[in-house]
Amino acid sequence: MNPAAPGPATTPGPATTAGLSAPSAVLEAEHRELVAAFESFVCRELEPLAAELAESAEQPPADLRAYVRKRSAALGFYAGDYPEELGGSDMPFTAVVLLHHAAGRSGCPLAPYALAGSDGPSPLLRHGTPEQIERHLVPLVRGERTRCLALTEPQAGSDAFRLTTTAVRDGDGWLLNGRKTFVSNADRADLALVVAATDLGDGAGPTAGATAFVLPMDHPGLRIGQRYEGMSGEPLFELTLDQLHAPASSVIGGEDGIGAATGLAMDSLSRGRLVVAAMCDGIAEYALRLGVEYARERRAFGHPIGDYQHVQEHLVRTRAEVEAAKLLTLACARLVDEGTEAPENAALAKLTSSETAVRAVDRALQVHGATGWVRGHPLEYLYRYVRMTTIIEGTSEVQKVIVARAMGLG
Ligand SMILES: Cc1cc2nc3c(=O)[nH]c(=O)nc-3n(C[C@H](O)[C@H](O)[C@H](O)COP(=O)(O)OP(=O)(O)OC[C@H]3O[C@@H](n4cnc5c(N)ncnc54)[C@H](O)[C@@H]3O)c2cc1C
Numbered sequence: 245m246n247p248a249a250p251g252p253a254t255t256p257g258p259a260t261t262a263g264l265s266a267p268s269a270v271l272e273a274e275h276r277e278l279v280a281a282f283e284s285f286v287c288r289e290l291e292p293l294a295a296e297l298a299e300s301a302e303q304p305p306a307d308l309r310a311y312v313r314k315r316s317a318a319l320g321f322y323a324g325d326y327p328e329e330l331g332g333s334d335m336p337f338t339a340v341v342l343l344h345h346a347a348g349r350s351g352c353p354l355a356p357y358a359l360a361g362s363d364g365p366s367p368l369l370r371h372g373t374p375e376q377i378e379r380h381l382v383p384l385v386r387g388e389r390t391r392c393l394a395l396t397e398p399q400a401g402s403d404a405f406r407l408t409t410t411a412v413r414d415g416d417g418w419l420l421n422g423r424k425t426f427v428s429n430a431d432r433a434d435l436a437l438v439v440a441a442t443d444l445g446d447g448a449g450p451t452a453g454a455t456a457f458v459l460p461m462d463h464p465g466l467r468i469g470q471r472y473e474g475m476s477g478e479p480l481f482e483l484t485l486d487q488l489h490a491p492a493s494s495v496i497g498g499e500d501g502i503g504a505a506t507g508l509a510m511d512s513l514s515r516g517r518l519v520v521a522a523m524c525d526g527i528a529e530y531a532l533r534l535g536v537e538y539a540r541e542r543r544a545f546g547h548p549i550g551d552y553q554h555v556q557e558h559l560v561r562t563r564a565e566v567e568a569a570k571l572l573t574l575a576c577a578r579l580v581d582e583g584t585e586a587p588e589n590a591a592l593a594k595l596t597s598s599e600t601a602v603r604a605v606d607r608a609l610q611v612h613g614a615t616g617w618v619r620g621h622p623l624e625y626l627y628r629y630v631r632m633t634t635i636i637e638g639t640s641e642v643q644k645v646i647v648a649r650a651m652g653l654g
Contacts, residue, residue, distance in 0.1 A: 302477030313387030316358035331385040348526020367512030391435040394424035411440035430481035453503025476629035514590035521597035528604035535608035588650035595643035598633040
């Protein structure tokens with residue numbers, strides 16, 4: 245899934261919460277220069293490009309996305325946490341999280357494409373063979389290519405590893421058959437990361453383990469099927485694997501990767517969820533800024549609507565929730581930098597931030613009345629866009645299951 249642009253091409257403003265100070269800034273201090281450099285890039289280079297987009301174009305064209313990715317990589321922002329020898333900038337994870345936050349907060353529809361998301365370098369490939377790292381991961385880190393992840397199946401969503409797509413030994417390689425669904429970026433990707441249940445040859449049958457394969461999108465037997473139009477303009481796709489012969493060299497991690505996909509994927513979940521949390525915190529902050537600005541200007545019954553306590557309630561509650569969510573995300577990111585990647589931490593942050601963002605956008609739209617409901621207004625788009633964030637990277641309910649288990653429940 246691509247955590248894509250928060251809003252159609254409309255006026256982004258300065259990257260502050262309506263000029264308010266924020267307690268969470270204390271956790272940003274160390275990376276303030278980097279964040280300021282990114283904000284300057286967004287403001288000077290991306291906003292003018294976004295201003296040229298047609299107001300109705302919710303998804304920037306592929307060539308513009310590619311330009312933004314590569315330019316951002318050249319400046320050291322894109323995939324910043326990857327090592328320099330792979331084309332990254334060796335940034336701490338907290339810095340990456342702050343950049344995603346800044347992208348969401350900017351309101352610039354091109355800013356999210358400047359940072360590696362679910363179509364960028366996959367942590368799965370960090371476990372790749374040296375040849376896979378050189379051939380596949382490095383071009384992804386440099387923003388020269390994109391990929392998609394084909395994990396979900398019609399009967400395997402939250403229960404992601406109950407797969408019916410199978411990989412069976414076929415000479416030196418593997419024979420893959422099955423059907424994947426809800427795959428983002430399949431129409432633009434150069435590569436597909438495909439996860440299949442695997443017969444390990446130990447008599448346990450074809451679903452004993454799961455293996456991840458990296459395949460070019462034009463690999464024979466791999467076909468894009470149905471296209472699903474999403475609520476916010478980003479389509480999803482079905483992928484079919486029909487008698488697909490995958491060479492041994494396509495198993496991520498080589499021989500060690502056979503049957504190991506569940507463990508490898510679990511390893512990368514926490515970071516992915518914290519990135520979604522950061523993006524949500526940024527979107528919530530952007531919505532709050534729009535709400536506060538509007539409440540200061542719009543007049544009703546002879547006063548700015550912000551004078552009324554019912555309106556203040558929407559905005560003050562959002563402000564409290566946004567600050568709390570952001571502090572949680574940043575604290576979890578810092579723990580990752582200190583070597584603690586507890587899945588329940590990321591689950592708490594993703595749950596809190598995504599649900600906060602949904603509420604923040606809803607309330608900001610309410611403050612705008614009909615103005616926010618009209619097609620083309622950033623809040624109208626965000627209202628549709630932000631709804632996916634409680635579903636992607638594990639639903640809110642799945643995050644609660646993770647936290648409950650960590651609490652010794654269930
Ligand atoms: C915008 C978008 C982009 C996506 N991109 C990709 C992609 O690129 N690649 C990919 O492979 N997939 C992708 N997906 C699919 C996504 O990963 C799944 O939608 C998600 O895992 C949920 O699965 P599901 O939709 O089948 O819901 P289900 O698993 O069927 O869940 C339905 C409901 O039941 C609840 N539920 C399920 N199990 C439990 C439980 N144990 N306890 C409590 N409640 C439970 C869920 O929380 C949910 O509310 C994308 C989805 C979206 C919306």
